Amino acid sequence: MATLSERLLGSPEGSFTDLELSRAYAHDGTGLQALLSFLRMQTKVRYPEKISIIYDHIVPANNSETANLQHELRDFSKEAGFDFRDIGEGICHQVMSEGVCLPGEVVVGADSHTCTLGAFGAFATGVGATDMAAIWATGETWFRVPQTTGVILEGRLKGRAEPKDVALTYVTRLGMDGATYRAIEFTGEGAETTEMEGRLTICNMAIEAGAKAGLFYSDDKTVSYLAEFGKDAARQEPEDCTYADELYLDLDDIVPSISAPHRVDNAVPVDKYEGTPLDQVFVGTCTNGRYEDLKRFADIVRGKKIAVRTIVVPASKTVLQKCIETGVLSDIVAAGCSIGTPGCGPCLGAHMGVLGEGEIGLSTANRNFKNRMGVGAEYYLCSPSTAAASALKGEIANPEEIR
Amino acid sequence: MSDSNSIKGSGHAVCVDDDVDTDMIIAGRYLRTKNKDLWAEHAFEDYDPTIVGRLSCSVIVAGKNFGCGSSREQAAAALKAAGVKAVVAKSFARIFFRNAINLGIPLFEVADFECREGDEVFFDLEEAVVECGGRSYESVRLSDRMNEIIAAGGLIEYLGRRK
Numbered sequence: 269m270a271t272l273s274e275r276l277l278g279s280p281e282g283s284f285t286d287l288e289l290s291r292a293y294a295h296d297g298t299g300l301q302a303l304l305s306f307l308r309m310q311t312k313v314r315y316p317e318k319i320s321i322i323y324d325h326i327v328p329a330n331n332s333e334t335a336n337l338q339h340e341l342r343d344f345s346k347e348a349g350f351d352f353r354d355i356g357e358g359i360c361h362q363v364m365s366e367g368v369c370l371p372g373e374v375v376v377g378a379d380s381h382t383c384t385l386g387a388f389g390a391f392a393t394g395v396g397a398t399d400m401a402a403i404w405a406t407g408e409t410w411f412r413v414p415q416t417t418g419v420i421l422e423g424r425l426k427g428r429a430e431p432k433d434v435a436l437t438y439v440t441r442l443g444m445d446g447a448t449y450r451a452i453e454f455t456g457e458g459a460e461t462t463e464m465e466g467r468l469t470i471c472n473m474a475i476e477a478g479a480k481a482g483l484f485y486s487d488d489k490t491v492s493y494l495a496e497f498g499k500d501a502a503r504q505e506p507e508d509c510t511y512a513d514e515l516y517l518d519l520d521d522i523v524p525s526i527s528a529p530h531r532v533d534n535a536v537p538v539d540k541y542e543g544t545p546l547d548q549v550f551v552g553t554c555t556n557g558r559y560e561d562l563k564r565f566a567d568i569v570r571g572k573k574i575a576v577r578t579i580v581v582p583a584s585k586t587v588l589q590k591c592i593e594t595g596v597l598s599d600i601v602a603a604g605c606s607i608g609t610p611g612c613g614p615c616l617g618a619h620m621g622v623l624g625e626g627e628i629g630l631s632t633a634n635r636n637f638k639n640r641m642g643v644g645a646e647y648y649l650c651s652p653s654t655a656a657a658s659a660l661k662g663e664i665a666n667p668e669e670i671r
Numbered sequence: 672m673s674d675s676n677s678i679k680g681s682g683h684a685v686c687v688d689d690d691v692d693t694d695m696i697i698a699g700r701y702l703r704t705k706n707k708d709l710w711a712e713h714a715f716e717d718y719d720p721t722i723v724g725r726l727s728c729s730v731i732v733a734g735k736n737f738g739c740g741s742s743r744e745q746a747a748a749a750l751k752a753a754g755v756k757a758v759v760a761k762s763f764a765r766i767f768f769r770n771a772i773n774l775g776i777p778l779f780e781v782a783d784f785e786c787r788e789g790d791e792v793f794f795d796l797e798e799a800v801v802e803c804g805g806r807s808y809e810s811v812r813l814s815d816r817m818n819e820i821i822a823a824g825g826l827i828e829y830l831g832r833r834k
Contacts, residue, residue, distance in 0.1 A: 284814060297702055301744055304705060308827050326703065334703045380742040380766055396744035396770035398826050405830070410816070444690055445736035449765055478739060480765055531690075616741075617699040637694045637740060639717040 269507035271416040272483050273451040276374060276391040279413045281512075288408045290373035290390075293320035294400050295360045296327070297616075298378035300341045301397030306404050314407040316349035322363050327355035327611040330619040348404075358584025358610040361385060361554045365468055366586050367497025371486035371504060376400070376409060381554050381634065383474040387467035388494070389486030389504045391451075394475065414451045414480045417442070418511035421458025423520035428667040430564065431466030432556055432632065432651035434517065435473040436525045436535035441515055444533045448478030455506060458519040459484055464493040465560040472555045473634050476532040524667050527649040530638035538654055544664040547627040549578040550641075551655050552608070553615045556632035557583030559590045561652040566596040568656035568670055569603035575662030578605040578655075579621045581613035605659070617641045630658050678777050678796035678822050682730040682756040684803070685722060686788045687715070689734030693767065696738065696746040710749035727754035730792040732784065734760065738767025747771040757794045759784055759801050759810070772817050775825035779810035796821060 271281070279285045294302050299321045306313075313319065321341065329335035345352040357363055360377060361384040369375055371389035376382065378400040385392035395409070403409050419438055425431075438452075452474045454467070462470065467484045474482025484490075486504045494501040525535045551557070551565050562582060580600050582588040588610050591597040601607060614621030615633045623629045623642030632655050636647040650658070653667035660670070695718040697710050704710075715722040731737075731750065737760040738746060747770040750758070757777040761784070771778055777796045786792060786803040793802040799812040813821075823829035 284816075298742060298744070300705075305827055309830065337703060337705070378742060380740065382742075394742040394766050396742050396747070396766060396773060398744060398773040399769060402773075402826055402830060444739060445762060445764070448736060448762060478736060478764055616702075617694070618703070635694075635740065637692050639698060640694045643698075643700075643717070 269509045271451070271509045271511065272389065272453050272485060272504070273391055273414055273416055273481060276372065277411055277413045281413050281415045283413050284410060285413060286408055286410050287374055289318065289376055289403060291318050291320065291369065292376045292400065292403045293322060293360055293364060294378035295325050296323040296338050296341065297325040298397050298400065300337050302378055302400035302404065303341055303344055305398045305401035309401060309405055311405045313348045313404045318407065319404060320351040320353065321345040322353040322357060322360040323355045324359045324611040325616055326618050327609055356585055356609050356611070358586065359554045359557065359612055361472070362558065362583040362587070366584060367494060367499045370494065370499060371490060371501050376403060380475045381472055383479065383482045384468050384472040384554055386471040386474065386481050386483035387464060388490055389484060391481055391483070393481045414449055415512035416451045416453050417447050418514040419452055419454050420456040420514060420516050421454060421519055422456050422516065423458055423518045424461055425519045425522060428524055428653045429522045430651040430653060431462060431469040433522050433525045434519065435470050436527050436649060437522055438515065438517060439473055439476045440533045440535040442477040444476065444531065445478045447474065450479050450512065451481040451483060452477065452479045453511065454482065454484050460487060463560070464489055465558045468558065469555055476634055524651060524654045526654065526664065527636055529636050529646040529648065532635060532649065538650070538664065538666045541648065541664045542666055545628065546576050546630050546658060546663055548621070548623055548629045549576055549655050549659040550614060550621060550629060550631040550633065551578070551652055552581030552583060552613045553633040554583060555634040556652050557581055557587065559587050561632065562587065562591050562600065563596050565652040565656040566599040568653060568667060569660060570599045572603055572660055574604045574659040576659055578659045579608055579613065580605045581608035582610045584610050614641055630655055630664060677775060677824060678818070679794065680756050681791055681793040682728050684732045684786045684788060684790045684792050685725050685729045686732045687718065687734070690736045690739055691718060691733060692740035693738055693743050693746040694740055697743065697749040702743060702745055707748055707752040710745050711752035714749040714753050723753065729755055730794065731755055731758040732786050732792065733758065735762045737763050739764035742766045744770045744774070747774045747776060751776055759792065772820055773826040775821050775823065775828070777821055778813070781808045781810045784808050
C-alpha cells in the first residue's frame, strides 16, 4: 500500500513526476527574488489565480530599500492578478492554513516552512525563488517522490507538555539531517488526538530534520477545523504501508523541552537550563503564533507581570482578532508584553526584536542557528507555556512549576 | 551542452563542516537587496569571515547536510556570485540542492571525499566523478534533466532553450 506522499503525488517513492500545483505562494522576501527570475524569462503567468503573495517577513517595511522592493512586487502582483495579501494579514503558512489549503492538494511555497500545511493531509513543500518563477510561468513543477519516515505517536500529552515539545523531541531524535530527502508521516493514536493547531506546529518543524514534507491524515478534526473557515474538506483513510524507517514517540513521556543554542536537534527537558537568565522572550512565528499558543501563554501570565522584555507577535490578523475578542490580547498586554504586527517578527533576524551581542533570548520559533536572530546572541527554543513561565521569572523556567 | 566548462572543471578546495546552514552562508540581514555582489561579499560571514576571500575559482568541500535551513536562494546565488565552481558534500539539504541546480551550480554528493583546504579538486558532472590528491571518487548521479539544467547555466536558461 502507498504512503500518503505516494498517494498525493500519484507515483511510487523514488520516481520523478511533473505535477500541476493546486496552489503556490511566496512572501515579500522570496517573492521579490522570484519576480527577478520571472522577468528574465520574458513570459506570462499561466494561472495567476493559483498564486498567492503574502507579506510577512519584514512588515511593515523597516527602511526605504525594503519599502521600494516591496512596492515593486506589490505592483506586479496586483497587475498579474495574484491573490495578494499586504502587511499585517499574517505569516504565509498561517494565512494558507485559514481555509485556503485543503486536504489532498499539492502545494508549493517559496519558504522552507511550507511543510506546515501537511497538517491538512496536503503535500506541501518549500522551494526557492527560481523554482517559484518557473511555477508562475508553467503552473507546474517536478518532484522526486520521497521515501517516508513514519513517526508513530502513542499516548497523550500530559500537564503543560505541548505539540511544540513533541516537535523539538522528534527533531532531536531524528537529527537535523535525519529525514533529508524524505517525508515524515505522523500516525498513531497520538496523531489522532492532536488538535489541528498542534498538527500545524508539529509539521512546521519537519524541515528542521531535513524533511521535504510532514504530513497528518485528514480526519474529523481536519474537517471541522476547515468548516470554521467555510470549507468542505475530505477525510483520508490511512492505509497499511511500509515506511523507510519508523520512530515511536510516547506522548506520555514528553515534557516541556528546550533546544539550546545553536542547534535545533539539541532538545532536553527544561530543567536542565532552569535559571538561565534571559534578556528577551519572543512568542510567535509560524511554529507557535496561533490562537491556542497565545492563549496558553496568556493563561500563565494573566494577572501577573513579566520580569523580562517580551515580544508577542500573532501569526495572522485572524489570530489577532480572536485574541482581542476572547480577552487573550488584553491579558498579554496587561502583563507587560509588547505586541507586534502579525507576521514573522524577529525570527529571520532582519528587524523588530533582534538581540544584541551577548544577549540571551528564548523563542517559540523553529530555529536557533548562530547569529540568526542577532549577531553574537544566543537563542533557546521552547513552547509558549515555557516562554510564559520564563517571562514571569526573567530566566528559563519550567511551566509545570507555575500555579 | 555548449557550456560544458561549467560542468567540468577544477578549483581549490574551501572546506567547511557538517550542517552549515543557509543563515551561515548568507545572513538574513543581507537579503533585502537585488545586489548579488553584496551576497558575494558577505558569504559565510557568520561562519568564518576569512572564507570569503578564498571563494573565487573554488570548490566548496562540505560535510553532511550542507545548506540546511531556509529556502533562501540567495545562499546558492552568493556562492555563484563569489566564483564558486562546484560544491562537493557528504550530503545536501534538499531545498539548497534544488536551488543550486536551478542556478547552474554543479553538485557532487560523495560520502567519503578526502581533501584538505587549498587542494585542487577536479570535477566532471556528466561522469559524476570528483578527483583530489590523485584519487577519484564517484558521486551520486543526478538525473539527466538536472544535468541539463546545470549545463544550461540554470533553470531559466534551460527553459529558455526549450521554448
